[in-house]
Amino acid sequence: MAQQEAREGRLRPARRLTLADDVYESIKTLVMDHILPPGERVNIDALSRELDVSPTPVREALARLEADGLVRKRPLSGYTTTPLLTRAEFDDLFEVRLLLEGATAGRAAAHASTEERQRISTEAAATIDVEAGDGYRRHAAFTALDATFHDLIAEVAGSPLLRDSITRLHSHLHLHRLYFPVTGAPDTNTEHQRIAAAIAAGDSDADAEAMRAHLTAARERHLPAFDQLPAPGAPRDPA
Amino acid sequence: MAQQEAREGRLRPARRLTLADDVYESIKTLVMDHILPPGERVNIDALSRELDVSPTPVREALARLEADGLVRKRPLSGYTTTPLLTRAEFDDLFEVRLLLEGATAGRAAAHASTEERQRISTEAAATIDVEAGDGYRRHAAFTALDATFHDLIAEVAGSPLLRDSITRLHSHLHLHRLYFPVTGAPDTNTEHQRIAAAIAAGDSDADAEAMRAHLTAARERHLPAFDQLPAPGAPRDPA
DNA sequence: CGAGCCTATTTCCTATAGGATGTTGCTTTG
DNA sequence: CAAAGCAACATCCTATAGGAAATAGGCTCG
Incomplete structure (x- = not known):
């Protein structure tokens, strides 16, 4: 290749x-x-x-x-x-995301420039062409879009350290997410737009809350994937 | 060597x-x-x-x-x-520490076992032998003690992801701290003991608050170091 | 006298070869 | 028939050598 x-x-x-x-x-x-x-x-x-x-x-x-x-x-x-996330690791991941990305969203709403607010709104409005490509490719594109949106907010928040930490967390989730395609792309888009709206309005508290709601909902959407798992580490588990 | x-x-x-x-x-x-x-x-x-x-x-x-x-x-x-932290990076570091370690302290107070509460109290009571070694060695020992205490709390909090993130932040600060020895070892010990007391009492909110107060105070203690800095990138000055 | 260019050296980067260790499969024995 | 020991294999780990690029110093030209 x-x-x-x-x-x-x-x-x-x-x-x-x-x-x-x-x-x-x-x-x-x-x-x-x-x-x-x-x-x-x-x-x-x-x-x-x-x-x-x-x-x-x-x-x-x-x-x-x-x-x-x-x-x-x-x-x-x-x-x-690295093996797939166990249920405990998954819960831990989302707890930390709630903490980090909640605070990040609040900062973004406060610090964003006019141009940046516009960019976020545009990004939130972007949607995946549902008819393009097969299921796998469409899901991968959707995943990439979500990652881009979250990273954009982290960038606007103006804290390099926060952004690095979040990026690091995302790579773990990304690994898991691609393995168990989940539905809910329309919901995700709606939630993203709520976040973008709060940033456009410059409302820190509302944005932090919108982000937390988004993450909580996303967590719920991913949860069924664990029921498909025969054992939490099944591929190779020597320990 | x-x-x-x-x-x-x-x-x-x-x-x-x-x-x-x-x-x-x-x-x-x-x-x-x-x-x-x-x-x-x-x-x-x-x-x-x-x-x-x-x-x-x-x-x-x-x-x-x-x-x-x-x-x-x-x-x-x-x-x-990596060059020394700029003032902006330093501020960013402490903001993220406030967020992460505050939440971590709250979790630690809630999740710690009896044995762990005892261990934390013991660690907080540990103090550097002021007469041992020269100024540099004593300061290095003090720094190591502080890092151990914070890592212990992160461990007890029970979130591997939080602990990793905090450890990562600490290595940056450690780099900076050793370069500009700061006073305030007794204050640090007192603050550590307040944190340990809150954990012993199992009071999450009080512990989170104690940790944030500790970090804020530590930040203030480090601040004068930046006045000694002639330029943000000048590595060696009065050797 | 200063600026730009060229050359030489230093340093990094990549490739290949050999030694040591873990793993796997088979054989042998109880 | 099962378990333990042995041996062969594959793989990782370390060391050395050669090619390419960038930096620093000297020289020439304006």
């Missing part, structure tokens, strides 16, 4: 000046799209052959991904992709 | 099974103790010679440290240690 492009020199000019960064993005995509399934072993040599690079940059990218929490490293056994 | 120990085989048996992890801790210590000053260039080859290992594990460790925010990587120019 990608290696042909590399050999033909198409991928090279577009790379980020350092091969390791490019490899990092490639592997991240592989994990996010579940081409590398959760809980699976990650073979460094196989990856380097697949991407047509030496193991060294792959190793460097894997180290960064471990810090991101997308892969784990067992000392003398190699890397594995 | 460390290389002699390595050659004599003293460091080898104690290592974490993977050399890269050991190197990671070594470099982290070098950065924290300002043996590698903030804003300085980090030479990979020099580091590998210093630690008596090959550049590969050094590179891997650096990648992880970059994700931690302790070093930055400029695409074709190598790694540099």
